[in-house]
Amino acid sequence: MRLIALGTAMGGRLASLDALDLILQAGWIVKLVLLVLAVFSIACWTIIFHKWRELRRAAEDSRTFLRIYHEEGVDAPLESVRECEESPLAAVFLDGQREFRRIQKYGGGQLDHLDEAQLDHLASRIRWTAADELARLESRLGFLATTGSAAPFVGLFGTVVGIIDAFENIGAAGSASLAVVAPGIAEALIATAVGLLAAIPATIFYNHFVGLLRSLQADLDLFGVQYERDLRRSAAAPAWAARAAER
Numbered sequence: 001m002r003l004i005a006l007g008t009a010m011g012g013r014l015a016s017l018d019a020l021d022l023i024l025q026a027g028w029i030v031k032l033v034l035l036v037l038a039v040f041s042i043a044c045w046t047i048i049f050h051k052w053r054e055l056r057r058a059a060e061d062s063r064t065f066l067r068i069y070h071e072e073g074v075d076a077p078l079e080s081v082r083e084c085e086e087s088p089l090a091a092v093f094l095d096g097q098r099e100f101r102r103i104q105k106y107g108g109g110q111l112d113h114l115d116e117a118q119l120d121h122l123a124s125r126i127r128w129t130a131a132d133e134l135a136r137l138e139s140r141l142g143f144l145a146t147t148g149s150a151a152p153f154v155g156l157f158g159t160v161v162g163i164i165d166a167f168e169n170i171g172a173a174g175s176a177s178l179a180v181v182a183p184g185i186a187e188a189l190i191a192t193a194v195g196l197l198a199a200i201p202a203t204i205f206y207n208h209f210v211g212l213l214r215s216l217q218a219d220l221d222l223f224g225v226q227y228e229r230d231l232r233r234s235a236a237a238p239a240w241a242a243r244a245a246e247r
Contacts, residue, residue, distance in 0.1 A: 030165075033158030033191050040147050040154075041198040047140045048205045054086070055212045058137060061087035062219055069093065069223075074230050088133035088216060089223045095129040096122065096227060123228045130220045137216060141209055148203035155195020162188025 061084035068076050068084075078097065084090040103118050166185055 029161045030158045030188065030191050033154060034194055037151060037154060037194045037198050040151055044144055044147050044198065044202045047144060051209055055137065055209060057086035058088060058216060061085065062089045065090040074234050088137065088220055091133050092126055092129045092224065093227065096126050099125045119232055122231060126224050126228060130224050134217055134220060137213055141206060144202045144206040148199050148206055151195045151199035155192040158191025159188045162191060
């Protein structure tokens, strides 16, 4: 009778528990795991919102910049280009223009000509700037990937520890009925559920952002090649060189 009464009481406790109650009644290791997962989840959502805005603005400003560049080429007004502040392509263009002016001022170049070594240096600077811009856009995405892959295992660790505690309590109670087992198992499984809640959005948005970055990388590669070609073709033109030197 005592075991029946105990099982009935445990069953009533399980029925009355919600997720918050299960978390509060879990062991300290499970609570620590849940805290770590909560921090990971908050950090992931912060990165997701920031990257969503950053990559969307980068794509929109890049489309605007390309329209300007296709119309004006290397003569594109710097004031209009600077308005595309989130575009990695615009950043490459502006840095190329700054480097050209620096070569003209300090590199011994003539206003109507750049030698091959100077043009190679300019092309190298364009490629380095493109790589820096891509690295800037990729920043913090690694945390999403890490959370997506590691959070389920962190949650599983909390679950395993919780189940061990549950079986110890079962042994102490001297009963293995469902009413006795279920509350402890439910408390333990909360950790796995929270781990999945942290991992699923991190994985989904990581893959989405990687797709956007591949598109931007393709645009950067194509623009870099076109920009280098245009600079080599235009560097010897006195009118363009004079205008660039005056900016």
